[in-house]
Structures are given as C-alpha cells and as structure tokens.
Amino acid sequence: EAGVAQSPRYKIIEKRQSVAFWCNPISGHATLYWYQQILGQGPKLLIQFQNNGVVDDSQLPKDRFSAERLKGVDSTLKIQPAKLEDSAVYLCASSSNRDISYEQYFGPGTRLTVT
Amino acid sequence: AQTVTQSQPEMSVQEAETVTLSCTYDTSENNYYLFWYKQPPSRQMILVIRQEAYKQQNATENRFSVNFQKAAKSFSLKISDSQLGDTAMYFCAFQDQGAQKLVFGQGTRLTINP
Numbered sequence: 001e002a003g004v005a006q007s008p009r010y011k012i013i014e015k016r017q018s019v020a021f022w023c024n025p026i027s028g029h030a031t032l033y034w035y036q037q038i039l040g041q042g043p044k045l046l047i048q049f050q051n052n053g054v055v056d057d058s059q060l061p062k063d064r065f066s067a068e069r070l071k072g073v074d075s076t077l078k079i080q081p082a083k084l085e086d087s088a089v090y091l092c093a094s095s096s097n098r099d100i101s102y103e104q105y106f107g108p109g110t111r112l113t114v115t
Numbered sequence: 116a117q118t119v120t121q122s123q124p125e126m127s128v129q130e131a132e133t134v135t136l137s138c139t140y141d142t143s144e145n146n147y148y149l150f151w152y153k154q155p156p157s158r159q160m161i162l163v164i165r166q167e168a169y170k171q172q173n174a175t176e177n178r179f180s181v182n183f184q185k186a187a188k189s190f191s192l193k194i195s196d197s198q199l200g201d202t203a204m205y206f207c208a209f210q211d212q213g214a215q216k217l218v219f220g221q222g223t224r225l226t227i228n229p
Contacts, residue, residue, distance in 0.1 A: 031215060033216065033217075035217075040221075040222075041221055041222070042119075042206050042208075042219030042220050042221050042222050043160075043206075043217070043219050044219070045216045045217070045218075048215065048216055055215075056214070056216060089158055091158075091160065093160070095215065102210065102215045103162065103165070104217060106159060106160035106161075107159075108157065108158055108159050109158040109159070111158070
C-alpha cells in the first residue's frame with residue numbers, strides 16, 4: 001500500500017511570493033489533514049477535510065492560506081502572499097473512517113523557507 | 116481546548132540503556148486516544164504506540180511501553196534496550212474521540228549514544 005505522497009520536498013521563496021503544496025493521501029482514506037510544524041515545535045493542525053468538505057479550519061490564516069480537496073482525493077495548500085513566519089514544514093496526513101481510532105498516516109512533509 | 120506538555124526538551128542516553136519520556140495533557144473529555152510519534156531527521160512522522168483512554172492496561176509494542184495514568188493525566192513512554200536508530204524527535208499527541216485532529220506536545224529530542 002502506497003503511503004501519503006507530498007510534493008515538493010523543499011521550497012525556497014521570497015516574502016510576498018506565492019507557493020502551493022500538493023498531497024495525495026492513501027487510497028480510500030476519507031479524511032485529510034494539513035499540519036504546520038515550525039522549527040522546534042510540534043505540528044499544529046491547519047485544516048481538516050472529510051472527503052471534499054472542510055471539517056475544521058479554525059487555525060488556518062484565511063487572509064493568506066487557502067486549501068482545497070478536489071473530488072475528495074488530492075489536496076493543495078496555497079500561501080499567498082508568504083511571510084517570513086510561514087517558514088515551516090507542512091505535513092499532510094490521512095486517515096480511514098473504518099479505523100475506530102482514526103489513526104493518521106503522515107507524508108514526508110514539505111520544508112518551506114521564506115527569505 | 117486540549118493541551119499537551121512535554122517537559123523534557125532534550126534527553127541523551129547510552130545505547131542499550133532504558134529511557135523514559137514524559138508527557139502530561141489536559142482535557143475534560145473521558146474518551147480519547149493518546150499517541151507517541153517518532154520523527155527522525157527525514158521528517159516522516161512514524162507512529163510508535165497508541166493508548167485508548169478506556170483501557171486500563173498499558174500499551175506495549177516490542178521495546179516500547181507506556182505508563183498511562185488517567186487520573187493524573189500522564190502518559191510516559193519507556194524505551195528499553197535503546198538502539199542508535201531510536202535517535203529522533205518524539206512527540207506525544209492527544210486525539211479527542213470526536214474531533215479526530217491530533218494535538219501535539221512540543222517534542223523531546225532523544226539522542227542514543229554509542
């Protein structure tokens with residue numbers, strides 16, 4: 001079974017530029033999560049999708065961040081315009097509704113550096 | 116809101132020794148899950164062990180075991196016979212049974228020395 005795929009692995013941009021990250025969850029997983037992990041901290045949930053609907057986006061800075069999950073499969077996370085404090089690792093995870101504990105499987109992450 | 120606290124930013128032990136990582140959490144919920152994740156330099160989050168709050172028995176996975184104290188809201192991880200490959204960041208995480216999202220602690224950087 002293929003794991004969660006993310007691209008790119010690394011991205012360097014200047015502040016005020018825009019950037020997009022892509023995530024492909026494990027096949028059949030209905031729930032998809034985007035986490036932001038700032039250096040030296042634990043991951044923080046940005047947005048959670050159930051199929052293609054948003055379940056929780058309470059911590060998503062909506063003035064600059066947006067996310068979508070077309071057809072309930074792949075997802076993209078966009079930042080426009082980027083700020084220096086957006087430098088972080090962006091982790092995508094997915095889980096199955098058939099797992100009672102909703103165990104999450106993580107991708108390798110995208111490391112974003114904003115200069 | 117739930118919070119998770121890991122009070123040990125860094126730990127270091129010799130290979131083959133036993134090490135215990137601490138975690139406390141705060142919640143008003145009765146049904147939830149607790150996890151320990153390992154994050155090596157590759158950044159991939161790997162599940163180490165899981166504990167259901169309704170189970171009194173502490174979870175074990177080979178060399179990894181937990182000490183779950185529900186009343187004290189404590190969830191420590193014990194690694195026995197530590198190996199060089201155990202070197203990584205370790206995160207404690209809380210999951211509300213209804214919310215599904217994970218709330219992570221700040222992490223403990225564990226180094227196993229040869």
